[in-house]
Amino acid sequence: MLLLALAGWVGKAWWDSRLPSSYSAMQFGSTDFGGGPAHDHGDHGGVSVDQLTGPRAGKPDYRITLVARKAEVELAPGRTIEAWTFNGQVPGPEIRVHQGDLVEATLVNEDIDDGVTIHWHGVDVPNAEDGVAGVTQDAVMPGERYTYRFRAEQRGTFWYHSHQVSSRQVRRGLYGAFVIEPRHQPRRRALDLTVIAHDFSGGTALGSHVGQQRRLVAPGTPVRLRLVNSNSFGERFHLVGTPFRVAAIDGTDLNGPTPIEYKTLLLGAGARYDVTFVMPQYSVGLFLEGTTTALQLISDPDDPQLHVEEAEGGEFDPSGYGRPKATPFGATTHFDRSFLLKIGKKVGFINGRPRYHWAVNGKLFPETPMYMVSRGDLVKFKIVNDTGSVHPMHLHGHHVLVLSRNGKPTTGSPWWVDTLNVLGDEEYEVAFRADNPGIWMDHCHNLQHASDGLTMHVAYEGVTTPFRLGAGPDNHPE
Numbered sequence: 004m005l006l007l008a009l010a011g012w013v014g015k016a017w018w019d020s021r022l023p024s025s026y027s028a029m030q031f032g033s034t035d036f037g038g039g040p041a042h043d044h045g046d047h048g049g050v051s052v053d054q055l056t057g058p059r060a061g062k063p064d065y066r067i068t069l070v071a072r073k074a075e076v077e078l079a080p081g082r083t084i085e086a087w088t089f090n091g092q093v094p095g096p097e098i099r100v101h102q103g104d105l106v107e108a109t110l111v112n113e114d115i116d117d118g119v120t121i122h123w124h125g126v127d128v129p130n131a132e133d134g135v136a137g138v139t140q141d142a143v144m145p146g147e148r149y150t151y152r153f154r155a156e157q158r159g160t161f162w163y164h165s166h167q168v169s170s171r172q173v174r175r176g177l178y179g180a181f182v183i184e185p186r187h188q189p190r191r192r193a194l195d196l197t198v199i200a201h202d203f204s205g206g207t208a209l210g211s212h213v214g215q216q217r218r219l220v221a222p223g224t225p226v227r228l229r230l231v232n233s234n235s236f237g238e239r240f241h242l243v244g245t246p247f248r249v250a251a252i253d254g255t256d257l258n259g260p261t262p263i264e265y266k267t268l269l270l271g272a273g274a275r276y277d278v279t280f281v282m283p284q285y286s287v288g289l290f291l292e293g294t295t296t297a298l299q300l301i302s303d304p305d306d307p308q309l310h311v312e313e314a315e316g317g318e319f320d321p322s323g324y325g326r327p328k329a330t331p332f333g334a335t336t337h338f339d340r341s342f343l344l345k346i347g348k349k350v351g352f353i354n355g356r357p358r359y360h361w362a363v364n365g366k367l368f369p370e371t372p373m374y375m376v377s378r379g380d381l382v383k384f385k386i387v388n389d390t391g392s393v394h395p396m397h398l399h400g401h402h403v404l405v406l407s408r409n410g411k412p413t414t415g416s417p418w419w420v421d422t423l424n425v426l427g428d429e430e431y432e433v434a435f436r437a438d439n440p441g442i443w444m445d446h447c448h449n450l451q452h453a454s455d456g457l458t459m460h461v462a463y464e465g466v467t468t469p470f471r472l473g474a475g476p477d478n479h480p481e
């Protein structure tokens with residue numbers, strides 16, 4: 004009898020967990036108002052995400068066409084892989100614009116069967132330009148095209164990637180760098196180089212190369228290396244041969260960064276660090292831990308090949324680096340809404356699949372929270388990692404200020420992130436101003452974790468979406 008009841012309960016849990024073939028991001032989730040006023044979303048005078056566009060009129064300052072297609076790519080002599088690419092290359096073309104530019108990017112899907120979108124990771128674009136299949140647009144199927152238009156209002160290092168079946172598509176190569184330079188840049192002879200770390204089946208690449216790369220740089224040249232981690236796992240960068248500063252994190256300049264040396268830089272999945280230094284008389288090496296891939300900046304063509312070296316001064320800690328500076332809110336601010344995001348594990352079914360799944364606040368996808376905010380709110384999140392795994396948490400459309408880690412307030416430069424690398428059993432408090440209406444994904448950037456259910460949303464009151472997730476419309480953002 005008991006067994007029968009148990010079987011009945013399991014059967015029902017299985018049945019209930021199956022996702023319909025088409026569903027709205029709005030219909031699911033356990034709605035959480037974070038102690039703020041609770042209105043039903045979309046019940047009166049709502050706005051649809053497809054109205055929340057960038058400027059539709061006006062001549063773009065920068066225009067690019069990104070063609071998604073399969074291509075053979077050579078990562079090192081004799082090391083060729085079948086990649087999914089933008090314009091036949093991995094990473095895709097680097098987009099470099101100036102702050103304030105109107106950007107127009109047209110995505111053309113040539114032959115990626117799942118469909119493709121482009122998400123501008125860390126660029127706080129209007130919601131309709133955010134590139135999430137099934138939430139802000141439909142996936143762009145083979146033979147179709149889609150145009151994104153937005154003003155590049157921030158400045159710094161960002162990246163772009165497909166947000167359709169992203170756990171597979173990003174890994175296969177559908178990503179690239181997106182750099183926004185200051186409007187007026189002093190005309191100096193400087194080296195400004197983007198370096199994306201990515202694991203391919205053929206090895207770990209820096210940029211488009213696996214193995215050692217050399218580049219001649221005159222001593223005295225100001226250098227900025229824009230480090231990007233496009234993997235689902237953390238990467239440790241070792242920069243040896245010179246003191247350097249961490250000038251920016253996730254596209255936000257740090258205040259008063261001091262020179263450091265021999266420190267390892269751990270970049271969580273999706274993170275960016277800009278490091279700066281003046282080219283010394285000797286060679287400088289950038290190594291990726293656990294690989295033989297490296298970038299060597301040499302001051303003299305006769306410089307010997309560097310051998311892999313590890314910086315032994317421990318790990319760089321952003322929570323106490325640089326000088327404090329006034330922030331628009333902080334630990335003592337009254338927040339309009341305070342949310343808990345507690346990551347755990349739980350036995351259950353997701354879409355009929357039984358497993359020990361990721362859970363948020365005790366609930367499995369798609370019952371993971373729908374965090375409701377109103378425009379203008381000051382919002383605080385407490386992120387608790389109740390698992391031993393690393394979860395690089397990424398909120399779309401906003402940058403969050405890190406207030407504390409493991410109960411200790413941050414003490415250095417204001418530390419703003421869009422992707423926070425939460426290590427096993429860590430706890431963070433972060434805060435942001437709800438100033439970009441829409442429905443925004445908030446998920447783990449270990450994209451396999453996201454596709455295994457570590458996905459939720461922050462939604463503004465009154466915003467609705469006409470797009471649908473699921474097999475019917477073929478929209479699978481994770």
Ligand code: C2O
Pocket residue numbers: 122124164166273397399444446448
């Ligand atoms: Cu870089 Cu939702 O992603």
Ligand code: CU
Pocket residue numbers: 393394395447448449452453457
């Ligand atoms: Cu995760």
